[in-house]
Amino acid sequence: MFESLPKRVSVYEVGPRDGLQNESGLVPTADKIAFVNALARCGLSRIEITSFVSPRWIPQLADGRELAESVIRPPGVHMSALVPNRKGLDVAIAAGMKEVAVFLSASETHNKRNVNKTIADTLRAFHDVVGPARDAGLRVRAYVSTVFGCPYEGDVDPNKVLALCHTLLATGVYEISLGDTIGVANPLQVESVLALLTSEIERDKLAVHFHDTQGTALANCTAALAAGISTVDSSVGGLGGCPYAPGASGNLATEDLVAMLHAMGIETGIDLDKLVECSRMAANFVGHELPSKYLKAHTGKQARARRQLEREREEA
Amino acid sequence: MFESLPKRVSVYEVGPRDGLQNESGLVPTADKIAFVNALARCGLSRIEITSFVSPRWIPQLADGRELAESVIRPPGVHMSALVPNRKGLDVAIAAGMKEVAVFLSASETHNKRNVNKTIADTLRAFHDVVGPARDAGLRVRAYVSTVFGCPYEGDVDPNKVLALCHTLLATGVYEISLGDTIGVANPLQVESVLALLTSEIERDKLAVHFHDTQGTALANCTAALAAGISTVDSSVGGLGGCPYAPGASGNLATEDLVAMLHAMGIETGIDLDKLVECSRMAANFVGHELPSKYLKAHTGKQARARRQLEREREEA
Numbered sequence: 001m002f003e004s005l006p007k008r009v010s011v012y013e014v015g016p017r018d019g020l021q022n023e024s025g026l027v028p029t030a031d032k033i034a035f036v037n038a039l040a041r042c043g044l045s046r047i048e049i050t051s052f053v054s055p056r057w058i059p060q061l062a063d064g065r066e067l068a069e070s071v072i073r074p075p076g077v078h079m080s081a082l083v084p085n086r087k088g089l090d091v092a093i094a095a096g097m098k099e100v101a102v103f104l105s106a107s108e109t110h111n112k113r114n115v116n117k118t119i120a121d122t123l124r125a126f127h128d129v130v131g132p133a134r135d136a137g138l139r140v141r142a143y144v145s146t147v148f149g150c151p152y153e154g155d156v157d158p159n160k161v162l163a164l165c166h167t168l169l170a171t172g173v174y175e176i177s178l179g180d181t182i183g184v185a186n187p188l189q190v191e192s193v194l195a196l197l198t199s200e201i202e203r204d205k206l207a208v209h210f211h212d213t214q215g216t217a218l219a220n221c222t223a224a225l226a227a228g229i230s231t232v233d234s235s236v237g238g239l240g241g242c243p244y245a246p247g248a249s250g251n252l253a254t255e256d257l258v259a260m261l262h263a264m265g266i267e268t269g270i271d272l273d274k275l276v277e278c279s280r281m282a283a284n285f286v287g288h289e290l291p292s293k294y295l296k297a298h299t300g301k302q303a304r305a306r307r308q309l310e311r312e313r314e315e316a
Numbered sequence: 317m318f319e320s321l322p323k324r325v326s327v328y329e330v331g332p333r334d335g336l337q338n339e340s341g342l343v344p345t346a347d348k349i350a351f352v353n354a355l356a357r358c359g360l361s362r363i364e365i366t367s368f369v370s371p372r373w374i375p376q377l378a379d380g381r382e383l384a385e386s387v388i389r390p391p392g393v394h395m396s397a398l399v400p401n402r403k404g405l406d407v408a409i410a411a412g413m414k415e416v417a418v419f420l421s422a423s424e425t426h427n428k429r430n431v432n433k434t435i436a437d438t439l440r441a442f443h444d445v446v447g448p449a450r451d452a453g454l455r456v457r458a459y460v461s462t463v464f465g466c467p468y469e470g471d472v473d474p475n476k477v478l479a480l481c482h483t484l485l486a487t488g489v490y491e492i493s494l495g496d497t498i499g500v501a502n503p504l505q506v507e508s509v510l511a512l513l514t515s516e517i518e519r520d521k522l523a524v525h526f527h528d529t530q531g532t533a534l535a536n537c538t539a540a541l542a543a544g545i546s547t548v549d550s551s552v553g554g555l556g557g558c559p560y561a562p563g564a565s566g567n568l569a570t571e572d573l574v575a576m577l578h579a580m581g582i583e584t585g586i587d588l589d590k591l592v593e594c595s596r597m598a599a600n601f602v603g604h605e606l607p608s609k610y611l612k613a614h615t616g617k618q619a620r621a622r623r624q625l626e627r628e629r630e631e632a
Contacts, residue, residue: 001317001542002504183613186579187538188318215528215572215609216579218535222503226317250609256531263502293531293566297499 006230008267010046012177012207013039013254015282016067017048017082019239021060023286029063029070031285036071036079038278039236043270044254048080048101052088068095080141084115086128093136100133102126102173103143106161107150110181114145123167130172142173143209148185148193158193165201175205177233180220183213183250187223194227207231210252212238212291217252218260225266232257237279237290253292255279322546324583326362328493328523329355329570331598332383333364333398335555337376339602345379345386347601352387352395354594355552359586360570364396364417368404384411396457400431402444409452416449418442418489419459422477423466426497430461439483446488458489459525464501464509474509481517491521493549496536499529499566503539510543523547526568528554528607533568534576541582548573553595553606569608571595 016036020027036049049071055062064081073079080099083089092100104122105111111119130140146153147161165176178197190208197206208224208231210217221232235251255275258268276298283290332352336343343351352365365387371378380397389395396415399405408416420438421427427435446456462469463477481492494513506524513522524540524547526533537548551567574586592614599606 001539002507005504184579186576188321188580191318212531212609213613214575215531215569216534216576218532219538219576222535222538223317253531259530260502260532260535263500264504293528297529 001226004228005225005264006228006266008230008269009225009261010207010231011044011254011258011261011268011270012231012233013044013047013236014209014233014251015039015236015239015254015278017051017061018251019235019237019282020286021051021058022240023060025287026060027285029066032063032067033070035278035281035285036067038274038281040072040074040077040079042274042278043268044275045076045269046078046080048082051082051084052091052095052100053082053084065091065095068092068097082143083129083133085125086132089129089133093133093138097138099139099141100129101141101143101177102129103145104164105145105150105181106156106164107146107153109152110146110150113152119164123164123171126168126171134172140173141175141177142168142171143177143179144168145179145181147178148180148189149182151182158196161193162197162200165197165206169201169205175207175231176201177207177209177231179209180211180217183211183216185210185220186216187219190220190223191227194224194229198227203228204230207233209233212250212252217250218256221252221257221260225264234258236275236292237282237295238292239282239286239290250291253279253290253294255292255294259294317542320544321541321580322544322582324546324585325541325577326523326547327360327570327574327577327584327586328362328364328547328549329360329552330364330525330549330567331355331552331555331570333367333377334567335551335553335598336602337367337374338556339376341603342376343601345382348379348383349386351594351597351601352383354590354597356388356390356393356395358590358594359584360591361392361585362394362396364398367398367400368407368411368416369398369400381407381411384408384413398459399445399449401441402448405445405449409449409454413454415455415457416445417457417459417493418445419461420480421461421466421497422472422480423462423469425468426462426466429468435480439480439487442484442487450488456489457491457493457523458484458487459493459495460484461495461497463494464496464505465498467498474512477509478513478516481513481522485517485521491523491547492517493523493525493547495525496527496533499527499532501526501536502532503535506536506539507543510540510545514543519544520546523549525549528566528568533566534572537568537573537576541580550574552591553598553611554608555598555602555606566607569595569606569610571608571610575610 050064051061083100210220234254234257236254238253366380399416526536550570550573552570554569556567
């Protein structure tokens with residue numbers, strides 16, 4: 001089943017944006033700056049750091065510009081920001097961003113509730129963002145939500161997703177992230193949706209973004225990896241979810257993903273121990289435990305027991 | 317990747333035994349009886365209800381005989397019990413059990429620490445249990461622990477596991493459950509170990525028992541299903557783990573498994589709503605939240621939001 005397994009996976013970190021926008025409390029900007037800088041030092045080469053949306057929509061990310069202007073951007077680390085419109089793009093450019101992301105849903109009702117526009121109108125509005133962004137030297141990523149199911153409409157037609165992908169690529173985005181917004185995808189469905197999409201679209205233009213609402217995110221990643229997909233979105237510690245999808249929660253935790261990839265012999269360039277330190281940092285400033293299982297297994301009692309065993313094994 | 321996917325999966329429920337033996341508190345026998353009876357009413361056809369070991373080892377299961385004699389056994393529901401030796405088997409037979417399970421580890425150090433015997437001595441001792449059990453009309457299952465990694469020895473040679481499986485089948489067990497005792501397996505390893513084992517052993521004699529310590533249990537199940545394995549062990553709510561493997565925790569939650577199987581169109585015969593009720597019952601008598609993600613997603617606020625959406629969708 002793993003003949004097409006990629007040798008290397010590009011992990012796209014969404015914690016500072018997708019994660020923190022779903023935290024009820026406001027995180028001080030200084031903490032966010034330290035967090036993003038620490039993430040960049042882990043070997044993560046792609047980090048979505050904020051969103052340039054109205055602070056009335058998402059007060060958690062109102063400090064986007066200050067954050068973007070303050071973080072250290074090591075060579076080879078691509079930082080991006082979500083932009084809903086031309087205004088957001090202008091701020092992103094002014095703040096020195098080299099990459100932005102646009103977003104829409106594969107289902108009309110979810111799109112309408114999320115951005116108050118039809119899908120067709122949203123796609124039209126992308127022309128005001130994607131072209132100017134590229135003209136300014138930025139690259140543009142697109143998120144498609146509710147690819148594997150919609151909280152309002154239920155099943156989503158994969159052919160509609162395919163058509164959307166073609167339109168988005170024609171608009172000029174370099175990569176499309178396929179979102180399981182409410183965590184209802186299953187591995188068989190992932191295989192079948194990706195078989196359809198990759199029959200017409202190059203694999204390296206597609207990324208997957210699974211939610212772990214029902215515990216299936218890594219199972220779905222396994223199916224996506226088997227289909228030859230080599231870009232996976234995740235959120236350190238499992239921070240975040242989607243505020244517009246009731247019942248949804250739980251981004252896939254980056255350390256859970258990276259630990260599995262490394263165990264499978266797949267390179268990521270990420271230092272797992274440093275990544276876990278970032279998770280602890282985030283748990284500390286959001287003030288609650290994060291859902292990552294790898295984090296739990298390597299924290300506290302269990303970690304002490306593991307270290308004890310390692311010592312015994314070394315002595316034996 | 318899913319050409320060999322089974323149409324139906326046999327779920328082997330270990331919650332009342334593997335789950336409760338790892339709870340620090342003692343659960344009243346009446347609660348256990350109600351729990352097992354409720355599990356049998358969910359459509360689960362295989363339930364490991366207790367262990368006939370010395371109460372000095374596992375005080376949590378000291379009421380095994382009373383439990384076995386008190387539960388209702390509907391036609392078609394196979395109830396089993398773990399037995400460490402002939403003495404345990406005799407109690408199992410006296411208590412009316414029709415199935416027992418024996419256990420050993422694939423790694424010497426884990427076996428030694430678990431049962432204070434070498435693997436060879438453990439296999440020899442099985443002759444005192446398996447033959448007499450079969451003579452008394454019982455069927456016997458075997459658990460092999462640490463198949464995918466040992467907390468003391470690290471990697472485990474799959475060829476050693478293969479040899480163990482042959483010996484166990486020759487001894488007369490009808491099925492072997494391959495345990496990832498400390499939750500370190502990955503899907504690529506699962507594929508490769510199962511490719512070796514199924515090259516010599518029929519798929520329907522093998523079951524998988526994954527732990528979700530690092531969040532990979534369903535990913536590993538996905539690889540096992542793709543390899544044509546059709547028996548999966550799990551524990552309702554995610555109750556339990558292995559007390560002899562420091563750092564280990566988290567059986568795969570039965571409802572997480574069943575939800576994924578059903579989403580993949582795989583039959584189990586299990587009523588998922590009734591199963592979730594059993595989880596709530598268990599959470600109640602053990603006095604703490606259980607780790608199942610499906611349970612969380614369908615409890616409280618999230619469940620209310622989902623029901624609200626369903627109503628809106630019905631009205632639309």
